[in-house]
Amino acid sequence: MEALFFWVFAIGMLLAGASVILNRNPVASALSLVVTMCFMAALFALLNAFFLAAIQILVYAGAVMVLFLFIIMLLDVKAEAKTRMRWISLVLGLVLAIFFSYELSLVLRDGVPMGAVPLAKLPPPPSDIATIGRLLFTKYLLPFEVVGVLLLVATIGVVLLSKRDNKPEAK
Amino acid sequence: MLMNLSSALAGACVLGQTAAADGGYVLNVAGYSLWPALTITLLILVKVAVVIGVMLFFVSYSVVAERRCSAAIQDRMGPNRTGLPLSGVKVLGLFTVPKWKLLGLGQPLPDSLKLILKEEFTPASVNKFYFTLAPALAMMPSLIVVCVVPYACLVPIHIAFSSPFEFVLNIPNPGVIANIDVGILFAFAISSLGVYGIVLAGWSSNSKYPFLGGIRSSAQMISYEVSMGLSVIPIFLVIGKLNLSDLVQYQATHGWLIFPFPWTSEFTWSQLLLWPCLLLSFVIFLVSAFAETNRLPFDLPESETELVGGYHTEYSSMKFALFFLGEYAALIVASCLMVTLFLGGWSWLTPASWTPWYYNPPAGWLGLAITGLQAITFLIKMAMFIFVFIWVRWTLPRFRYDQLMQIGWKFFLPVALLNILLTAVLLAVIR
Numbered sequence: 001m002e003a004l005f006f007w008v009f010a011i012g013m014l015l016a017g018a019s020v021i022l023n024r025n026p027v028a029s030a031l032s033l034v035v036t037m038c039f040m041a042a043l044f045a046l047l048n049a050f051f052l053a054a055i056q057i058l059v060y061a062g063a064v065m066v067l068f069l070f071i072i073m074l075l076d077v078k079a080e081a082k083t084r085m086r087w088i089s090l091v092l093g094l095v096l097a098i099f100f101s102y103e104l105s106l107v108l109r110d111g112v113p114m115g116a117v118p119l120a121k122l123p124p125p126p127s128d129i130a131t132i133g134r135l136l137f138t139k140y141l142l143p144f145e146v147v148g149v150l151l152l153v154a155t156i157g158v159v160l161l162s163k164r165d166n167k168p169e170a171k
Numbered sequence: 172m173l174m175n176l177s178s179a180l181a182g183a184c185v186l187g188q189t190a191a192a193d194g195g196y197v198l199n200v201a202g203y204s205l206w207p208a209l210t211i212t213l214l215i216l217v218k219v220a221v222v223i224g225v226m227l228f229f230v231s232y233s234v235v236a237e238r239r240c241s242a243a244i245q246d247r248m249g250p251n252r253t254g255l256p257l258s259g260v261k262v263l264g265l266f267t268v269p270k271w272k273l274l275g276l277g278q279p280l281p282d283s284l285k286l287i288l289k290e291e292f293t294p295a296s297v298n299k300f301y302f303t304l305a306p307a308l309a310m311m312p313s314l315i316v317v318c319v320v321p322y323a324c325l326v327p328i329h330i331a332f333s334s335p336f337e338f339v340l341n342i343p344n345p346g347v348i349a350n351i352d353v354g355i356l357f358a359f360a361i362s363s364l365g366v367y368g369i370v371l372a373g374w375s376s377n378s379k380y381p382f383l384g385g386i387r388s389s390a391q392m393i394s395y396e397v398s399m400g401l402s403v404i405p406i407f408l409v410i411g412k413l414n415l416s417d418l419v420q421y422q423a424t425h426g427w428l429i430f431p432f433p434w435t436s437e438f439t440w441s442q443l444l445l446w447p448c449l450l451l452s453f454v455i456f457l458v459s460a461f462a463e464t465n466r467l468p469f470d471l472p473e474s475e476t477e478l479v480g481g482y483h484t485e486y487s488s489m490k491f492a493l494f495f496l497g498e499y500a501a502l503i504v505a506s507c508l509m510v511t512l513f514l515g516g517w518s519w520l521t522p523a524s525w526t527p528w529y530y531n532p533p534a535g536w537l538g539l540a541i542t543g544l545q546a547i548t549f550l551i552k553m554a555m556f557i558f559v560f561i562w563v564r565w566t567l568p569r570f571r572y573d574q575l576m577q578i579g580w581k582f583f584l585p586v587a588l589l590n591i592l593l594t595a596v597l598l599a600v601i602r
Binding site: 041050051057062070 | 301351352353356357359360361363364366367370371374382385386389390392393396413
């Protein structure tokens, strides 16, 4: 049963991912990306990583992509849909794809080969929220705090940039 | 509609499947045990059908409640005539079916028939694919979210009898479809997808008023999602778990979160220190729920006085009905979440030692009946919240859009953050 679900989700995710880059309409691309995120969350759920699945949908599909869509809809979609694919972006994309495939092959070569340990014999996964929380506040404390400061800087920057226009009005 | 139901079913099934990995579903009929995977799927399908059936029943009757309550508030009669179908009709000239009016409780049937039979008009300028997809997306999230809401306790039901044939049925987690550890996060995640239906409807209609409605809605829902998400963090700081069933269990032994009554078994007086924080959480959650479900006083995305009908201006017939019903479904989901989070879910206001059978149901048919009683308790509490939503809608005027954004970002967000800090400090002092 799990294998069936895996194939359904994996194929769905790949199709949606392909539709992100093949669609010329930006709205369609953005929505395909949402579908891709949802399938990825489903794959996480199949691995019993429910926390990651929920966060994947909550943050990416539910908030980030809504903002993307929000901006795209304010643009002229028709003009965007008419632009042709350019050679330079195709070549650069291919180079990136080859690079990432190479990285992926390195990971797969060094990792545990598939099927070496039967899935049923693995220990039941601990509560993934507790595990992630503990790791964040012990092993990865510094990166975690640095990211927090980075976000704060970004927030202050946005406020500063959007406030700038108000000064002449005050005079 | 069908598409909605089937996708909600599929979603719930997947979750149920993965969440029921611990097994335990057994069905033996006349000495034959069914293939376990099939049993799991069948039982989950039955649960899903029951939950979605009850939910759709409440959706249609909250529409009636809305109309009757608004009438009472405005000193009108409201729809109080419609009885059961065929009542007062002479059958074959032989006898007349008695005419029962039943307080207008037959109203949902003609309402839905009207919506189905209306002409379905699609303007020529719309983007057809997204125009059709949007109503489905608006309804779906609410139907999926109910699968993590615990309607009853998790004590397994075991039904067995040997005559006239041998029958054994084990149902673990009878009170919830998918008992996952991240229940509340899942609920937030899926309901955050609801905005796509509205935004797409506004955009694909290719018309100014719907577009403004869609834009307003996306900004509003994202803003209030933040304060809603932050408002529940104090609860989980106190409890230490994200699972909704554990949360209800905690409230059964420690007192409800907005009303920590001291006659529960594990009550401690230091708990009362946290009470103000949790009350504040409740207020923020309640107000955010109004904004998230697009209800007055925050119904800017469809404010009739400015935007005709808002994002669903161009829709008619069943497509409009899906938006309309989706709104009530979202209302019901918000009520379910509030009951679970703050009002003790299915637990009673009495000490657990008075009614031990209620908190730990015995095996067999009696256990099934008690589980049903718990579900009814839950539904009564939920109906109360639906009434509050209706009551507020017909009492308060609409906010202005800038006021809405100011309350969200400049008041609720900092207050929710301070609330988290205060709760954490208090917890550190108490423990």
